[in-house]
Amino acid sequence: xxxxxxxxxxxxxxxxxxxxxxxxxxxxxxxxxxxxxxxxxxxxxxxxxxxxxxxxxxxxxxxxxxxxxxxxxxxxxxxxxxxxxxxxxxxxxxxxxxxxxxxxxxxxxxxxxxxxxxxxxxxxxxxxxxxxxxxxxxxxxxxxxxxxxxxxxxxxxxxxxxxxxxxxxxxxxxxxxxxxxxxxxxxxxxxxxxxxxxxxxxxxxxxxxxxxxxxxxxxxxxxxxxxxxxxxxxxxxxxxxxxxxxxxxxxxxxxxxxxxxxxxxxxxxxxxxxxxxxxxxxxxxxxxxxxxxxxxxxxxxxxxxxxxxxxxxxxxxxxxxxxxxxxxxxxxxxxxxxxxxxxxxxxxxxxxxxxxxxxxxxxxxxxxxxxxxxxxxxxxxxxxxxxxxxxxxxxxxxxxxxxxxxxxxxxxxxxxxxxxxxxxxxxxxxxxxxxxxxxxxxxxxxxxxxxxxxxxxxxxxxxxxxxxxxxxxxxxxxxxxxxxxxxxxxxxxxxx
DNA sequence: TCTGGGGTCCTAGGACCC
DNA sequence: TCTGGGGTCCTAGGACCC
Numbered sequence: 001x002x003x004x005x006x007x008x009x010x011x012x013x014x015x016x017x018x019x020x021x022x023x024x025x026x027x028x029x030x031x032x033x034x035x036x037x038x039x040x041x042x043x044x045x046x047x048x049x050x051x052x053x054x055x056x057x058x059x060x061x062x063x064x065x066x067x068x069x070x071x072x073x074x075x076x077x078x079x080x081x082x083x084x085x086x087x088x089x090x091x092x093x094x095x096x097x098x099x100x101x102x103x104x105x106x107x108x109x110x111x112x113x114x115x116x117x118x119x120x121x122x123x124x125x126x127x128x129x130x131x132x133x134x135x136x137x138x139x140x141x142x143x144x145x146x147x148x149x150x151x152x153x154x155x156x157x158x159x160x161x162x163x164x165x166x167x168x169x170x171x172x173x174x175x176x177x178x179x180x181x182x183x184x185x186x187x188x189x190x191x192x193x194x195x196x197x198x199x200x201x202x203x204x205x206x207x208x209x210x211x212x213x214x215x216x217x218x219x220x221x222x223x224x225x226x227x228x229x230x231x232x233x234x235x236x237x238x239x240x241x242x243x244x245x246x247x248x249x250x251x252x253x254x255x256x257x258x259x260x261x262x263x264x265x266x267x268x269x270x271x272x273x274x275x276x277x278x279x280x281x282x283x284x285x286x287x288x289x290x291x292x293x294x295x296x297x298x299x300x301x302x303x304x305x306x307x308x309x310x311x312x313x314x315x316x317x318x319x320x321x322x323x324x325x326x327x328x329x330x331x332x333x334x335x336x337x338x339x340x341x342x343x344x345x346x347x348x349x350x351x352x353x354x355x356x357x358x359x360x361x362x363x364x365x366x367x368x369x370x371x372x373x374x375x376x377x378x379x380x381x382x383x384x385x386x387x388x389x390x391x392x393x394x395x396x397x398x399x400x401x402x403x404x405x406x407x408x409x410x411x412x413x414x415x416x417x418x419x420x421x422x423x424x425x426x427x428x429x430x431x432x433x434x435x436x437x438x439x440x441x442x443x444x445x446x447x448x449x450x451x452x453x454x455x456x457x458x459x460x461x462x463x464x465x466x467x468x469x470x471x472x473x474x475x476x477x478x479x480x481x482x483x484x485x486x487x488x489x490x491x492x493x494x495x496x
Numbered sequence: 497t498c499t500g501g502g503g504t505c506c507t508a509g510g511a512c513c514c
Numbered sequence: 515t516c517t518g519g520g521g522t523c524c525t526a527g528g529a530c531c532c
Contacts, residue, residue: 051500060500075532078497138503138532242530273507275529303501341525349499353526388501 018223020152020176021291022144022183023198023206024127026120027215029140030063032193033116034109045071045086045106049079051305052110055090057083062111066215071106079108113139122191130183133291143203145291150179152201152222177220184218200226202287207239226285231258238282240275248272257283296396300333301343302326303388308347310383316373322389323372327365330391336361338393340371344379345386354378361395 026032030048035041045068052059057080064073064082071086087100088108120139127134131144155173180199187195196217198209205226209219221229230238236246238257248271254260260268260283268276281287302322309315319342330337341355354375358367372389 049500057497060497062500076500078499081497084497141532240530244529275506298504299502301502305500339525345499347498351527355525357524385499386501 018152019145019147019201020150020179021200021203021206022131022146022180023200023203023210024123024142024144024183024187025196025198025210025214026123026140027194027196028063028065029120029193030111030116031065033119034112035065036119036192037115041107043067044089045073047073047079047082047086047106047108048111049082049108050111052079052108054108054110059110068106071104073106083108116140119191119193123187123193123195126183126186126190130179130186133293135291136294143206143291144183146176146179150176152176174220174222176222177218180218180220202226202285203289203291204239204282204287205230205285208233208237211237227261230283230285231256231261233257235260235279235283238279240279240282245272245275245279296335296394297333298394299390299392300326300329300335300337300394301388301390302329303343303386305386306384308383308385310381312380315376315379315384315387318387319372319376319389320369322387323369324365326389326391327363327368330394331363331365334396336363336395336397337368337391338362338395339391340368340375341390341392342372342375343386343388343390344376344382344384346379346382347385349385352379355390355392357393361393 031046034046034048044065046065047061047068048063049059050062059079061073061075061077061079061082064075064077068082068086073082073086086106087104089102089105116139123140124134124136124142127136127142127144130149131146132148133145135143137143151174153175155175155178176199180197184195184197187193194216196210196214196219198206198212198217198219198221200206200209200221201223205221208230209221210217212219234246234256235241235249235254236243238260241249249255249260252263252267252271254263260280263280265277265280268280270276272279302325304318304322306314306318338361339355339357341353344352344354346352356371356375368389368391376387
């Protein structure tokens with residue numbers, strides 16, 4: 001649909017355009033949470049740092065309050081740099097002539113994710129109550145489909161609703177706007193933290209809208225306004241356009257969403273593949289993705305930075321700890337995994353990943369460790385600045401199945417060969433097959449092997465099984481944090 | 497400032513099978 | 515022996531997001 005579609009006709013042509021989607025985005029969520037429990041921090045520059053501990057200078061900015069942003073502090077910025085811009089208030093000793101001016105200093109706090117999750121659960125309770133469908137994107141962000149709860153009709157005289165609110169120039173108030181205001185107020189009242197809300201006929205536009213007037217924003221883009229609303233925005237505002245794509249587009253002379261919407265989609269396809277075509281559609285306000293509930297995770301990982309080291313024991317010790325943690329989390333969540341991988345980042349920032357798939361899904365911490373260490377061997381002698389461990393090809397089937405299907409009926413006492421603590425769903429090939437959802441439909445040699453006798457899991461592992469995981473790239477990338485966002489939302493769990 | 501940690505999805509190329 | 519096209523599944527890396 002091109003820009004000038006008429007309200008009445010468009011809805012008839014395209015059922016999707018009648019949807020009402022909210023994107024709810026918490027403002028400076030971590031900072032807001034800290035202020036919720038420490039109201040005296042309100043109004044002060046506040047920086048919440050991850051990997052940061054009180055008094056330290058390491059770590060990165062997870063969230064900076066707007067007061068701190070006024071000093072130039074941004075998300076993803078190293079704490080050390082933030083401290084240059086905004087000294088720690090504790091250092092503002094009035095008796096010390098060299099100490100910073102208390103008026104020019106801020107508070108620094110470490111991330112307390114558990115607490116933020118508690119607050120987030122209050123927010124989510126409100127959202128669940130207000131939405132037909134809720135998709136939680138992260139701890140501080142969600143999409144709501146509220147089509148059945150509200151409408152694009154103009155608010156006001158219910159006896160005489162105009163055919164569509166999209167008809168009017170921006171000033172027509174819609175029922176959707178009123179409902180969004182209600183949701184926003186409930187969040188504030190019931191969770192105690194502020195949110196920005198974007199309202200639009202689809203997800204990608206709602207996402208942009210929630211960002212358009214932060215903090216405490218409410219931006220409504222009616223079906224007829226979508227393309228003009230997007231047109232003037234820089235391409236980077238479009239969800240899915242990062243620094244690399246932004247540059248590629250700029251090289252094509254495409255600077256704004258309007259440029260993108262007017263570009264040749266075939267050309268975009270040539271340059272950027274399917275993503276190019278998808279971005280073209282988003283720039284035109286065409287996005288028919290349904291709001292679907294958040295699914296189960298596809299991978300679990302843990303990583304940590306080290307000061308660059310080639311010390312083998314240090315590396316191995318780190319990997320052991322990461323492996324144990326990942327395995328523990330997997331078990332807590334009741335999931336098995338079929339692929340185990342590591343990440344090794346070499347200075348300056350070369351990201352390497354290695355992964356190995358098992359014949360069948362397991363829950364076996366010792367195996368995670370041994371495979372991870374084995375994969376690490378490839379980097380023996382190399383200096384690394386960061387290490388990570390990851391499990392993927394997750395399988396969330398009921399754990400009783402895992403136990404029942406365990407591969408040691410009457411065997412070695414409930415344990416897999418990997419080291420005793422494992423469970424595997426592999427004892428029963430039929431279960432294993434076709435369960436991984438990815439078209440794994442044959443009973444290949446690996447499954448046969450897996451069935452044979454449960455105690456031999458590690459046998460294939462050491463054999464470098466030829467099976468593997470499909471389509472699971474490594475998560476991370478070397479992309480630098482992205483500071484260009486005015487909102488300071490480069491990365492990290494929070495931004496806004 | 498040397499770049500934090502958790503994810504998702506996509507693509508390229510190779511092995512292997514029919 | 516070569517040709518060869520289609521398909522699956524794998525690993526590794528890249529881009530992006532919060």
